[in-house]
Amino acid sequence: MKTLASHRRLGHTLALALTLGAIADPAGAQLPAVQTQGEVHYLSGGIGSDESEAIKAARDAYSLTLTLAGKSEGRDVYLSSVPVTIRDAAGHTVLEVTTSGPYLLVELPAGRYEISARYAGEEKKTSASITAGKPQRLSLLWPRANAQPQAGAAASTTSPAIGLSAGAGLATGTSTGTGAAATTVATAVLPAAASAASGALPPINTQGGIPYLSGGIGSDESAAMKAAASRYSLSVTLAGTQDGRNVYLSSVPVTVTDANGGVVLDVISSGPYLLADLPPGRYRVSARFQDEEKSAEARVAAGKSARVSFLWKGKP
Incomplete structure (x- = not known):
């Protein structure tokens, strides 16, 4: 027997799919697959011009958009393969993923959340207050990304x-x-x-x-x-x-x-x-x-x- 919660999840999934389907993408690009963790729907990706434009067009269909970027040799660079954790006001983990690109789009219920992400051993944190009908867009920036190690230092083999x-x-x-x-x-x-x-x-x-x-x-x-x-x-x-x-x-x-x-x-x-x-x-x-x-x-x-x-x- 389906529970009320499962009916709500199904209804939300269908509504989200219809919303995304209505977004016109001039390049005809496909969005990354929508995934679910617990009751939270999300997708990640966005490097490559077609996929990047498709994700930007889809942002307003999600309550939270997180952008991950850094600085390398004085220029902005996008980051990927970044572990991200989102916790609710009670400290419970509602989403824990490793990104597949510089964008993470998440559909969260209204409330306050703490967001943390770690890149090259440095953790960044921010908070988000989610209100129904008002998508939030947040960015995390690491001042030094993809920097070459100093002479004699071991080179990292973990790459975004x-x-x-x-x-x-x-x-x-x-x-x-x-x-x-x-x-x-x-x-x-x-x-x-x-x-x-x-x-x-x-x-x-x-x-x-x-x-x-x-x-x-x-x-x-x-x-x-x-x-x-x-x-x-x-x-x-x-x-x-x-x-x-x-x-x-x-x-x-x-x-x-x-x-x-x-x-x-x-x-x-x-x-x-x-x-x-x-x-x-x-x-x-x-x-x-x-x-x-x-x-x-x-x-x-x-x-x-x-x-x-x-x-x-x-x-x-």
Whole structure:
């Protein structure tokens, strides 16, 4: 026999589904799946321009929207894989999840709640007063996100995931490393046309005479990095799988060695893309995520761009 509470939950679920179905998404993007914990409905995601826009369009259908972000090298970055806990006024945990993107949308009953989230060992807290018909939007910002460790410090292998649109795959023309090694595909360099989004590129750094840049978080920067990839002799893409969909990764240690085993580049990525301008030659590219290392050989030739893609299956 169905209880009154179960009828209420069913009615709320149907109402929520109808509300979301009525939201027009010009990109036709699919929202992440609505999930339930106890009697609380929620969804999380939002990196990748289509999914991000779909979630923004759905915010008013939920009583609480939480945005998770940080600062890296003076620019804003979105965060994912962040543990979030929501407790009611009595101190009872009503939701405890790890985010799948920078947005967490939650449908909560009216009342007062305490929200806590932890990133890179630092906990942030805030409170929310939920009133019927008045959606709350809150943000948590970590001043230092994805920062490279100081010399001699151990590199963290726990990285925030940067989400693709649900069901999206890796870019066509790249090869995916699923075993001990990955392969590379060399593509002809396209004309160096100015990118409309070139202003969104992260700053170019230099290590041992090798210019490089890393980023790709947010739709503008991602588009700018893709447009710039053909102007660099090496392009590395870092991705994993989570809940059956591909997600981009950040804060991944990447090392490039030459044919003699000498290290020519040793960095921690600031997003899913790493672009480097290497002299012609043979190189070994290695990356480590959650204690699993992948490597690939890259043959860099004048006028061509070598592209390497690493995919960690079942992670994060």
